[in-house]
Amino acid sequence: MSRVTTQFTGIIMYRQDYRERDLLVKMLTDKIGPAMFFVKNAKKRGFKMTADILPFTHGTYIGSLADDGLSFINVASDTSQYKNIASDINKNAYVTYILALVDSAFRDGQSIGGWFNQVAAALALIDKGLDEQVITNIIETQLLTAFGVAPIWDQCAICGRTDLPLDFSEQYGGMICRAHWHLDEHRMHLERQTVYYLQRFATINLQKLNSIRINKGTKYRLQLVLDTLYDNQVGLNLKAKRFIRQMNKWEQKMGKLTTND
Numbered sequence: 001m002s003r004v005t006t007q008f009t010g011i012i013m014y015r016q017d018y019r020e021r022d023l024l025v026k027m028l029t030d031k032i033g034p035a036m037f038f039v040k041n042a043k044k045r046g047f048k049m050t051a052d053i054l055p056f057t058h059g060t061y062i063g064s065l066a067d068d069g070l071s072f073i074n075v076a077s078d079t080s081q082y083k084n085i086a087s088d089i090n091k092n093a094y095v096t097y098i099l100a101l102v103d104s105a106f107r108d109g110q111s112i113g114g115w116f117n118q119v120a121a122a123l124a125l126i127d128k129g130l131d132e133q134v135i136t137n138i139i140e141t142q143l144l145t146a147f148g149v150a151p152i153w154d155q156c157a158i159c160g161r162t163d164l165p166l167d168f169s170e171q172y173g174g175m176i177c178r179a180h181w182h183l184d185e186h187r188m189h190l191e192r193q194t195v196y197y198l199q200r201f202a203t204i205n206l207q208k209l210n211s212i213r214i215n216k217g218t219k220y221r222l223q224l225v226l227d228t229l230y231d232n233q234v235g236l237n238l239k240a241k242r243f244i245r246q247m248n249k250w251e252q253k254m255g256k257l258t259t260n261d
């Protein structure tokens with residue numbers, strides 16, 4: 001195990017009670033990826049870093065980072081909470097899921113390269129009001145690689161053609177062209193729009209994204225594809241994901257889906 005005291009950028013992922021007065025705070029850091037911090041006396045009245053370690057807060061911290069075991073925060077500066085995420089149940093649910101996905105995809109205490117900025121950009125965009133499902137779908141698409149599933153999105157997985165209509169095949173691990181559709185009777189039968197967005201999602205840089213609007217039907221089908229891949233290929237069963245599914249059912253029951261778009 002190595003330990004270093006340094007300045008880092010972090011996002012609070014979740015917290016849990018530890019003993020009577022202390023907290024364990026899981027953060028996503030730019031230096032060592034996900035890391036668990038022991039914060040002594042965090043639940044004591046008058047604790048000076050209370051606002052700096054609230055859920056959905058991001059900022060600059062100085063602390064002692066351990067690549068194995070618990071890390072510590074000494075000082076926090078320039079912290080702010082994603083206010084809209086913290087106060088909106090939908091945004092809150094999707095961001096909780098994004099952070100849980102990232103937590104499962106990467107090992108604690110190890111650099112995650114460009115992923116920190118991509119996740120920070122996703123949260124900033126959701127906080128700003130961009131469609132939380134779409135932003136989450138982009139993260140889901142790109143994280144597949146981190147889970148060891150690397151679908152071929154941009155060409156036929158069998159022959160490499162790009163000029164024919166493509167459809168997704170789980171069996172072949174990616175898109176297959178019309179000339180090869182007969183080889184997989186269980187191909188997903190995606191229509192053009194869904195294929196187009198999946199290809200875009202796989203490569204989009206969230207730090208350069210300003211707006212994105214996708215119609216409800218296409219969004220529904222995109223989610224279906226990603227759920228299938230996560231259920232069958234990745235095999236995760238995250239509480240945060242189950243909550244989103246439940247929430248969407250409630251919304252359907254309340255007929256909310258007909259008020260927008």
Ligand SMILES: [Zn+2]
Nearest residue numbers: 156159177180
């Ligand atoms: Zn082909």
